[in-house]
Amino acid sequence: MSDQDSSTSASQTEGEFEGETEGEGERDEKQSDGLAPSLSNFSSSLRAVIRIKQKYQALKKRRQELTLGLGGAGTYTGAPARTSPKIFTFDGLTPSTFPAMSSSIPQRKKKRRKKRVLFPNGGGRRAPPKQEHSRAKYCLYLLFAIVFLQVYNAIENLDDHVLRYDLEGLEKTLRREVFGQQGAVEGLLSHLKDYLSTYVHNKPLVVSLHGPSGVGKSHLGRLLAGHFRSVVGETLVLQYYVLHHCPQEADALQCAHDLSTLISEMVERAEEEEKIPLFIFDEAEHMHNEILDALWQLVASKQSNEYLNAIYLFLSNLGHEHITKHMLHNSSSISMAMTASGRHSNLVKELTPILHNTLEKLHPLWTEADILPLGLLEKGHVMDCFLDEMTREGFYPDHANIERLAGEIEYYPAVGGHEYSQTGCKQVVAKVNLL
Template sequence: MRATYKTLFGCVLISSVLVNALGSISAMLVGAGLGGVAVAAVYRYLLESENCNSKWTHFNSTGLEFDLDHKLFGQHVASRVILKAVTGFMNNKNPKKPLVLSLHGSTGTGKNFASELIAENIYKEGMASSFIHQFVSTVHFPHQRNIENYKSKLKQWIKGNVTICPRSIFIFDEMDKMQPGLIDSIKAYLDYYKNLDGISYRHAIFIFLSNAGGEKIMQVALDFWRAGRDREEMELKDLETALSLSVFNNKQSGFWHASLIDKNLVDFFVPFLPLEYKHVLLCGMAEMAAKGLKPNHDVATQMAREMIYTPKTEKLFSVKGCKTISSKLDYYT
């Protein structure tokens, strides 16, 4: 999956453990006949390589709040929940369990992007950090016949990487396509245990991403609109209970009858609302700026208008959210 997994089973990794033993390494290098220049080069490599310490992992609460408010469009509920959950967890020096977030919503609503914002405000290297581990169900766990092997490997990957860095993040994408029963294999790592076999998982973060529950969220948003209520009036309580039940009872979901839900180990089910025309417009403007282009309102308007919206009568929500904005921008510019 990531380089850190490979290092546990035969490859060489110069990790934070070795950094704490610089003196010993120096002695070995000198003993091997290497001169001062070579020793200095190794020292420099070790000191400049990412390590699991405050230089490389430092939470920026202000940065996360700014990013959620100004970069994640149309998601006032998700932004509020994520900010409070992550800030509270990161500021807690002695959490009782890992932070477990399950992000739900239709495609293109910002679930992956929200995960990136979290990573960028915890790790100096952002999503490129070696302490972030991503799993995509259709890529890493595609075959039902191999589920027992997947379970074993998944537990090894998590255990090995938390051993290297307790402040690790594990992101599971396409939970709606995961083999049922697989995710329960890591239940013990998400529970309230102080340690398992001498390893504490309490400082890790687990993020699940899923399209499951998207229809339920869309229905609540549509009901608000039809009732003449403002979108920003929606709160977590309006969505979370129905969302968790929908996911738990969805036979097509990796959470189907999962004990993670039954045992209340998921801290927050975070709903991502369907995006409206105004949000797609903002995505277009932001994408132009991200690509170093001067934001052009006419171009953004043209892209937003050509998106497909649902339901057929109201045409209120973008079917693909902002997912295809980047490729459309390449066409229009």
């Protein structure tokens, strides 16, 4: 009977709970209806918040009353007495605890709002701006192409200008026919290559070759004159021998005037033909001051372009005492394994300041010139001169005969294994003619 009574009381309790719930729901609806007119001026979001809060407070109140009613009237037999009422919270509640309530409350799915790109003008959604390629980029590419073609064309023109003078052929000729002066030949060719690589210059090329008698200065000048006559023409090459063209000092002023007129005509003709003339002055140590003054005005003064595109070559034995003294005193320190260019570079480095100081005291023309000293010739070089001259004259090149002829030449005392000739190859032609 007790079980039946407990079940009956439980059913009654449930009925009362449902009745109370319905009653309270009607009261809540009436209250919310009553409040609705008063809250009509608020926004919809504010009204929704107030409604949710009211429902939450009503539900909390009903749970508290239900808990107190069950604890006071409907206690089960053998159940422990409650000492204090339990306060309702949402901490321990799960959807499975109140299935009817969880099913009655609809759950809204949260929608992910897409981010909108807003722009200042208009506020609407616009497509992102497309990256447009600037047309100036193509102009820049075209400019690069034009500059490249111009540089390439300029390089090709430089090569064509150098090839016109056939400096490779000149180098082969000088190395084959000039003995004992390979370092000086390399220095002279270096000056010519640098100058002839372009047609526009800010000053003429002035080179002065100095050395003792018989070392090959005049021979080198004849080889250069012959080569340039073959490439630029006979009219653009001048070989000026002072003792031949102006032997009398009284005629020096007239000779200077005539020389200036001749050089002016040649440079004007060379300008018309777009070529560079060559002026060779042999035995420059015998040149009069009037002639040196005239040449200095042509070389040093800033005249028109045709006077700047010219090559002046001076051949003299000025300063030969310094060259001879230097080679005799320093031959013991020169290594036998050193090349000819290495020996000449040392010779130029040590003698150029001395020669400049000596020549500048004679005339200011030498301040505008590049100095190239020619060294003394050894016995082996003299034998090469005899061999070349005998071959030209048609003699059989007997080595014993050549050594005998070379022994008749006067030499300085041997120093450091070097035996230098006092007259170089100057007596070679005369001795071969006696054969």
